[in-house]
Amino acid sequence: MSVKLGIIGGGVMAEAILSRLITAKVYSTYEISVSEPLSQRRDFLQQKYRIRVAFDNKAAAASEVLLLAIKPQALEAVVSELGALQEKPSLVISILAGVPLSRLESAFPDKPVIRAMPNTPATVGAGITAIAPGKKVENHHLSLARSIFEAVGQVVEVSESLMDAVTGLSGSGPAYVAIAIEALADGGVAAGLPRAVAFQLALQTVLGTATLIQESQLHPAELKDRVTSPGGTTIAGVAQLERAGFRSALIEAVQAATRRSQELGRS
Structure with a gap:
């Protein structure tokens, strides 16, 4: 795959992450693809970061790592759209608040899934992200997730049972x-x-x-x-x-x- 990181959703947190990843040279601009439904937002991201930006979520999903940065209520529609996709990511990372690993793993069967909760200081590289690994996640998946979120601040690993408390403390x-x-x-x-x-x-x-x-x-x-x-x-x-x-x-x-x-x- 030529696209190493695909991001579905081009909002503030997604931009914070991709911006810091490019600055820290974790990924090059040509290795990142973002899907975003709003044309004005697509134009902004493409012009500012020179990355691949598309309306079609399948373009972002055909990547080594897929980062879900959408609203939780949009998950079902996105999963349905990706259902027939032939080329799927090797790792799925979700920053969807409140969406449990069980639901994510059901949406992406046979894929390692990591649930993450970054916070808004990530936009200036001073955030902290908690990550909770799913059942199929191995050490190299965790290392990859850490490299992504360390670009926007510190990283802690917690069990999923503590993710709501993380949301209540560092998220809010x-x-x-x-x-x-x-x-x-x-x-x-x-x-x-x-x-x-x-x-x-x-x-x-x-x-x-x-x-x-x-x-x-x-x-x-x-x-x-x-x-x-x-x-x-x-x-x-x-x-x-x-x-x-x-x-x-x-x-x-x-x-x-x-x-x-x-x-x-x-x-």
Whole structure:
């Protein structure tokens, strides 16, 4: 096969993945084929990345690796369209939220299938992707999947039973962090800071703290203890966060998103 990676669906996450793969030279432009129903989106992808782009899903499916990047409700239609395809991929990778391996393996019998959950920071190469292997997946399939998703960030392997929790935490987590940054900036404005300065302070504080924890390997609780001095400003703020249930709110948000992912998987 001349096409090494076929992607069905040309949305934001698909573009993030193919862009980073090309930049990291994991694949060359001529080795990638994308199918996308919207003509405007097809034109954009072809002009920007110089890859093969088509309306027909069969063009992307005739590849060594097939990445499904469509809406979950479109899966049945896509599978039906590919039913008569003679040349089929050696590995199928799905980033469809809530779609279990059992359903994917039924759609692609006799093929190794990997279920993956990337998150939106993948668009800047700072994402994290959880992958769950199907029954027919071997080590070289996992290595191939890792090479694809390592182009957009870190990769962890989990059992499929944990994928809903992954969705609730890292899949939905960027929204929680964005709300926290927005709220910190609003707090700064309420305390008298100009909006632009408050936003810059909030954003860099979150980014810098995450970088510090990552590079120092400090436990978050230890970093918090280092910042809070007796009778100081930080402990006053932390006490207010505890009174407002900030910690519980985040825990419950992850649990709620996990439950919703489970519901979507059953629908």
